[in-house]
Amino acid sequence: MTHHRLDAARQTLVLATPANGLPICTYWGARLPDNADLAAVATASELDLTGGMLDANPALTLCPQSSAAFPGQPGLVVRSVDGAPLRPVFSKAATKRSDALSLSYGDAALGLTLTFRFTADEATGVITASTTLGSTSPILCDWLAAPVLPGPQLADGMIDVAGRWCDEFQPVTTSWSAGIRTRDNRTGRTGHEHVPLLYLPARGCTNTGGEAHALHYGWSGGHRMLAEELPDGRRQVQFGHASGSDLLPGQRFVTAPLYLAFSDTGLTGCAVSFQRHLRDRIVNWPKPDTPRPVHYNCWEAIYFDHSLDALTAIADRAAALGAERFVLDDGWFKGRDDDTTSLGDWTIDTAKWPDGLTPLIDHVHSLGMTFGLWFEPEMVNADSDLARAHPDWILGPMDQPLGRGQFVLDLAKTDVRDNMFNQISTILDAHQIDYIKWDHNRVLPFNDAAQTRGTLDLLHRLRTTHPKLEIESCASGGGRIDFGILHHTQRVWLSDSNDALSRLRIQHDAALLLPACVTGSHVGPRVCHTTGRIHSISFRAWVAAQRHMGFEMDPRELTEDEAATLTKVTAWYKANRDWLRTADILRLDSADPTVIAEQQQAADGSRFVVFAGHAGTSAQIAPRPLRLTGLDPTATYTIDLANRNDISSLSRGTPALKSGPVTLTGRSLMSQGIALPYALPDSMWIIEGHRA
Structure with missing residues (x-):
């Protein structure tokens, strides 16, 4: 019996390879000492035999x-x-x-x-x-x-x-x-x-x-x-x-x-x-030294109703709020006035854009923003030139149920991939486009690994030809998020819901897999289009600032006070995004189940920020203390509220954080925690910490 071990930080995997037969994992757990007897580890895991069993354990x-x-x-x-x-x-x-x-x-x-x-x-x-x-x-x-x-x-x-x-x-x-x-x-x-x-x-x-x-x-x-x-x-x-x-x-x-x-x-x-x-x-970053830019996406502002005048006005407003990338969403290509037509025909709609996309792109660039464009290359509508010319390119039978009015293209076929590559690459070659939002709005008619391999091949080919291009993976929101797609893309659209309360929970649980730098999160409209709920601009903005921040509403709807708040939070995001890009997201255990909290901590442990979101009305009157994690127990940390202006008039006491910075040891912050000021439901405390 030969034994092999693999060590990675805190874990060890031990494999035993018998003289005949396949290998067995005899240990997977906490890191073993370097001098551990691997044969003894294997022997210790062997099972006994008793009645009702074979004479040896398979x-x-x-x-x-x-x-x-x-x-x-x-x-x-x-x-x-x-x-x-x-x-x-x-x-x-x-x-x-x-x-x-x-x-x-x-x-x-x-x-x-x-x-x-x-x-x-x-x-x-x-x-x-x-x-x-x-x-x-x-x-x-x-x-x-x-x-x-x-x-x-x-x-x-x-x-x-x-x-x-x-x-x-x-x-x-x-x-x-x-x-x-x-x-x-x-x-x-x-x-x-x-x-x-x-x-x-x-x-x-x-x-x-x-x-x-x-x-x-x-x-x-x-x-x-x-x-x-x-x-x-x-x-x-x-x-x-x-x-x-x-x-x-x-x-x-x-x-x-x-x-x-x-x-x-x-x-x-x-x-x-x-x-x-x-x-x-x-993730293969096309521009690894570039800060993660603040997005603006126009989808929930205009949907399919494209006009140059409206979009330039929106771009002006978005840039003034702090946006650095402008993404033109669905509706820009030939005949695309709703979701029942034109997928597969990736040419610019001359009715909406008589002078092409160049005037909008030039205007966006003049504002200091880069430009991005929406595609859904894996899909086709029956009402499209492509489907009429190539019904044989559709995956599955023609009488299958449609999804969002569309079929799936069979990307296992080389000529289908070539067609999509040529159409997309033609657009990219003719315009200064830095970013693609790549959507996928229906499930396949049947499971086929060849389709997935074809998609990944197409993405690889586009990235090889356009190495500075960044791509976002969107599949009706978070329908395709995994390390496989993220080998070819640099951002995921976590959910089509821009409801800040929904997002607070989704982002918290997605952190079991995803870092902040790839997780898109946008400030949605005052009235959420998917839930009908209304949240304050402060709550919407801080939830978006937890991840890769952006806006996705008509910014012309904002009042002066709302615009000022959004501008302030966006400036906070920009001031902190460099260290937050490589920060660890540490999900916290909250004594109050209505509080969803996380601690984003710098790689060197020198600083952190806690996002404590209140997702409901607490059972008790006063907020329970929140315990932090991952700190040096013997070090001292100064913590302070970044959004003290959000304190409600219903907060009548004097918790330490309410009046100014507090300095405590790491042990105290992790054991006793810190008392939070009273908060209304659907609000967020932002607590910044620095090691002395």
Whole structure:
């Protein structure tokens, strides 16, 4: 038996490779000492035998096999091209270890090879794993799991993520019990409903304390997740493409990367590892030294009603408020007056834009802003020149239900991708456009991994040809957010809801995966278009300033006081965005369930800002103290309210923060916390802290 270990910051993964058979994960948890006896670790994890069992426990390998009498779900399901099931028996072939650990196994009789690959990132604390299946002749692959790992024993539940349009990133807690918790996402995209993310908190784990394991599958198509507890008590976790994603026979199948994190400081420790890894290893920044610009998006100001006069007036107002990027949304291309027509025909509408987009772009540039444009390249309307010319380019049957009045283009086809590339690139070549908002407004008619690969190929080709271009991933809001799409894009539109109260919760839970710098958040209209709620401009602005800030309303609706408040908050964002770009988002445990709070902390720990949002009316009269996290217990910190002007007249007491700065030790701030001034529902306190 040979043993391999991978270390990444606070976690260690140990693999045992027997002389014959597939490798087994014998340990995944807190970092082991450098001199740990790995053979002893493996021996300590071996199970006893008793009545009603086989004479040996079938191993929970990195790819459990039915041929080995494994009693749970297999990690590989393959068939010959005539549909007959194949049951491979793999034996060891090769091991390579340099910057990555690669373990290869073969079944000579069936002509199959299975390779597991692992890398460990000490700086971000993330271990990345993947599985590759090769075949000497074409086969059908119904299911291939990324390396299968054991679930923790001292855990009562698991947290995966669901959601819907305008209410994304909803954590779902399920108890471990005999049987399977599974998700098999058939929508063909990551989806609002099935985010490929799983947290496994140990008993007693909170946001800021206790042990947690976490896994993210970095794939932008349909995915499958299962967490199974076997009759003998062992637990396994599998991630892979949705079952049956590869519709055609092939000779090589590769899972997406599976990203692994472990924390002994609560859920937040895993979240920080994912945030850092995405920001520093996954996203390819076209201009890495450029501050994240304040957006203006015109969608909820004008919808399809484009006119140069209105948009130049809006641009003037947006620039005066502090916007630095102007994005022209849906409605600019030929015949696009509503969402039933013209997708696929990416030429400028001469009825709306008789002189083209250049006059607007020039005006935006004269105001010191860059220019961005909306596309939805994966879709086509039946009422379009493209669909009439190429009905064979539509994915699925013509009588399928439409989604938002549109079909999906079959991007697995090279000529379809070439057409989209040429249309988009022509627009980019003819105009000074720095940014694309890339939308995806319907699910696929059926799950197909080739469609996802085609989309990623098109994105890669555009970014290679236009290397300074930044792209936002939008899919009716947060319908496609994962490390796979973010390898080719630099921003996500987290939700189509600009309701600040909804956003407060969505942003808080999305921080389990996403850093602030990629998470778009906009100040919406006074009356929210998706909920009808009305929030103060202060609350709307501060919620947007928690992430990559922008505006998405008609700025001409603002009163002088509202404009002054928005300008002030925008200036605060600009003054702090450089250090906030690399800050960790630490989700806080609040004693008051109506308070949703987080602490964004600089990489060197020298400063932080706490956003404490009041999402409802508290059960008690006075606000409960808020405890911070991640501070040096022996250091002293000066904290102060950044928005003292928001204190309500109903606050009649004298809490320390109300009157001025307070200096306390890190231990005090993390143990006793700090008393907040009274706050109305739907409001936010901003507490800035600096280490002395």
